Amino acid sequence: MTAYRLASGGLVDRSHGIRFTFDGATLTGHAGDTLASALLANDTLLVGRSFKYHRPRGIVTAGPSEPNGLVTIGSGVRRDPNTRATVAELYDGLEARSQNRWPSLAYDIGAVNNLMSRFLSAGFYYKTFMWPAAFWEKVYEPLIRRAAGLGRTDLPRDPDSYEKSWAHCDLLVVGSGPAGLSAALVAARSGLRVILAEQDFVFGGALLSEAMPIGGEPAYVFARRVVEELQSSPNVTLLPRTTVFGWYDDNVFGAVERVQKGVAVVDATKPVERMWRIVAKHAILATGAEERPLVFGGNDRPGILTASAVSTYANRFGVAAGESVTVFTNGASGYRTARDLAAQGVEIAALIDSRPASGDIAPAGVRLLRGGAIVDTKGRHRVRAVVADRGGFEELIACDAVAMSGGWSPVIHLACQRGGKPVWSEALQAFMAPDVGSGLVMAGAAAGHYLLSECFDDGARKASAVVEAVGRSVSGVEQPVIGEEADPSFTALWHVPGAKSKAFVDFQNDVHTKDLGLAVREGFGHVEHAKRYTTGGMATDQGKLGNINAIGILAGMRGVSPAEVGTTTFRPFYTPVSFGAMAGASIGEHAMPTRRSPLHGWAARNGAVFIDAGLWYRSSWFPKAVEKSWRESVDREVRNVRENAGLCDVSTLGKIEVFGPDAAEFLNRLYCNPVLKLPVGKARYGLMLREDGMVYDDGTVSRLGDEHFFVTTTTAMASGVLSHMEFAAQVLWPDLRVRFLSVSDQWAQMSIAGPKARTILQAVVEDDISNASFPFLAAREVRLKGNLKARLFRISFSGELAYELAVPAGHGEAVADALMRAGASHGICAYGVETLNVLRLEKGHVTHAELDGRVTPDDAGLGRMMGTSKADFIGKRLSTRFGLTAADRMQLVGLKSVEPEKDMRAGAHLLKDGVKPSTINDQGWVSSTCFSPTLGGHIALAFLKSGRERYGEKIVVWDQLRGVETFAEVCDPVFVDPENTKLMA
Amino acid sequence: MAYEYQAVHALDGTIGAIAERRANHLSVHRTTAVAMVLAVPGQTAEAAGILLSSGEFEARFSGPGEWLVLSEVHAPETLAAELSVRLGDFAFVVDQSHGRVVLTLSGPDAARILANGIAVDLHADAFPVGRAANVLCSHLSINLARTGNESFDLVVMRSFAEALVDDLKVMARSHDLSVDFATR
Amino acid sequence: MASLISCPHCGTRPKEEFFIRGDATPVRPALMAAEEVWHDYVHLRANPRGRIREHWQHVAGCRRWLVVERDNFTHEVFGVTDAAKAGEGAR
């Protein structure tokens, strides 16, 4: 009365025992087993509980479509839920646990759902959890979440690594059964670059469980020989344990290779899974066909398997599904399984054929019931007997396993993933792949050829066509000799009438025939509606096994052909793919690249605290040991720059070198301010607009020669501005003779600012940089002492006397060190972006905190820069439109806290004193804030309606986020040195 | 006060001397003369003719009329000037010796390692010796050139050099890779 | 997962190497064109289904702006041209 390991046979290594556990019990299997075959060999039939009713369930298939045998494999951080036992390779120490049961698999409290099943009909969730709405979050959702789902996952970080790889080939063959091997061999011998992907851990597909000899030797031996030849071909890549899960645009296939999923000890130098993106000139899908279960009363009891699975367990794994097996079939396949079992000495309780007559011949001595059907099964955690019905006469047949065959469906999923709809074949009673062009063709059973000889021929034929299509000649086609094969036909039987108990259509989602009836009666008979209404075809198996029967049943209920019902939409992924495989190596610090400034080492040596700024690490401030907060450091740095001098790394600015006879004209059209007449050796502030008239970016333009410019962008917009310039040059004005290049990485750039900046710099620069010979906005090449060429720009972002010095990146640290040494006696300090921000804010300079895409030059107080007399520039036309010139636009202003110690925050809104906060009363908003050591109080930049007319007004800074209101005085945004005396000194 | 500006390599301090060279090796060039050549609009063929006819330069395709030029013959300080003289009015030349970092990946698995981050078919028939192109490698745009059956040059922006080496180490996790500065 | 674009300068590359700007049909109007014309150029896009022309930039490759003509329903690519060349044809 058990499933058991046969005395001999199968492709398992009986000399090599493997110990594993299932729900804590230690069991033994062999190398070459799947977890499912090993469980069956140990007579462990009950492997899970169903999703809704918590009914006891056992293994149904021997492949990737398994709906029931979902287990959790591994423990701790290496715990994989929802693993199909039928494809899981057995290894020493494998720990498997059943799912969806509590407290144990045999005594599952959730099984009470089964007793309440008439209240849990299709649409139950929609009908029950509808109202009241307030119940959703607090009551229903937690309830559903606890009850739903299969396996559970863990939160700790996955310790293993994953990899993503690209591969390219002339021909991708998916599946290594007779058609796949035949196709791969022909292509390989003809010199094509071939990739053969097989989801199993052994190549051979159906040949591994085939009893018929091929070319005079066992089928698996034949397969092994072919694989050895392929393996030795340098132009062939064999990918075992690899599921091709998706077909994407341009014949790119997604595949996941389980590199180390079936191993006892994970090798840390290798990924556990590898995601392949395979660019294939051609692909042949030799994915075989799926055997359909039969829909009869009690068809979900453990011990009831598809007939082909029973054959596979017997022939490939040497495991009998039971001591006494009832075979229930609607076609030839059941007879074949009966022959396989008889050959292995397994007793056949009865062979029940739903067809009244057929040419198939039962093995000698087997009781054959033609025109019969199973209407019910008996047993609790496993099948003990079936109730067979023939012509209204019921009979109880004792058995401990049932092999069912409902006919075959070609596996066509991949071919339908890009919008092509399956095509119903009346002759084959199955959906076939649509014609999707020559890039992807089906071969063998996947193309509806069920005989071995046809599969070999078809694979070779389809591969030959590919060989010719890539311009080579076919060589090495030879087909093996195969004995006579039986006609593989069947007569569709979508469900067995007269069921005495629930007849399941979708095992994983507990959808039975009555659910489908209810769906049709309630108006959800469309196949896509029925899927959502009954949940049939959802979850991990996506209806691979059950959908076809559901379609047949819907067709019957609606009185139409399955062609008219159609299928639900096929989408990637064919089988579930882990998030780890999809992320690949792009996790943690590898999720994004980081950029390092050439002055990084200098900043680190000077004690910088770094901050992430986009991809960059930027020095944020440079704390001294005695300083307790960042504010203390920043206040000191600001005072020091304003009193002495400071050095700041500005290498992250975008830097672009522009050449050509039309370079000046090109830049003149890019910036809203005039560039044409900029003299050689001079720099100028530059403002770029978008075509809609809003400010895009700001920076500097320096003319190094007549036809040679150097422009800078903000750090944030560096890549955007480059693309924008390329668009302008290549698309808008391709006839302008201009060339440019990002040189951001060539230069280390540092700002030296403060009243002593010139003195310090002159100590290092060979050239005369006195105010007379190097005035404000001078820009030219200079020579540093020690004979290093550099570029010097007298530009200031702080309001101080300031320079930007650019040197070849590798020399940046040494030059910065030299400046610090030269400046030591003058009190120079290193300063970071926090201080940079305070300095610019005190001087009223804008950044992207202000230039947020809604701001015109005039809003930002830069309206006078507009070269309105220029012929054209980007943004010119629309900057004059109504709305952008309205008098009540928000304009840049300064704010000073009335109580200086009270701070303000960016994002706060501005209100007139005494009015209620509302959209109508909104007067503006705060863009940047800081504590100003120079003024001794908190200041801000803000946009205020007609702001420039309102200096002196007291206004409320309303910060709802913090629940704080601050009183501030509106003022000119230039807080320090409005006469620019320091700047020009 | 003496002024000497010792050059710092972008990867100084991030890779150390290795004990032994592995089957696959990533060699980081300490100093390489690199320049970008941009053909004057309309002069691409002339510029290409001069560049490609000289054995002193390795001109690698970057874009139409744009080449990344490496040289073993000329020093970083002089390459750009030398190119300017040779190319005259046909091209603009920009020194990039400090802006780029040059790496050489060699070994039997070189192409396989790169396939973990590069989508271009690197089969010797599809990407033969002498071919160069800008490609995306993992997250970064690099210039890739095949310099031998089993060796490739990767030229990357200086600020991304460390990130690229980190990525390459991950890409080569199962392929026994050593990393060091080139000795020559 | 993947779409491949054949850059006329660099060969076949995955979409990850490109930046897509959008509709390539609007042409920048003359400066003094009516405000409505400018408004159309800057703000209005038809978003049709089927065969479209788009600006893609090969940012990780040659950095050229390309005109990709493709079907946004089937993802079939009909042609890829350098935008400067495509512009010549239009002018």
Ligand SMILES: [Zn+2]
């Ligand atoms: Zn390109």
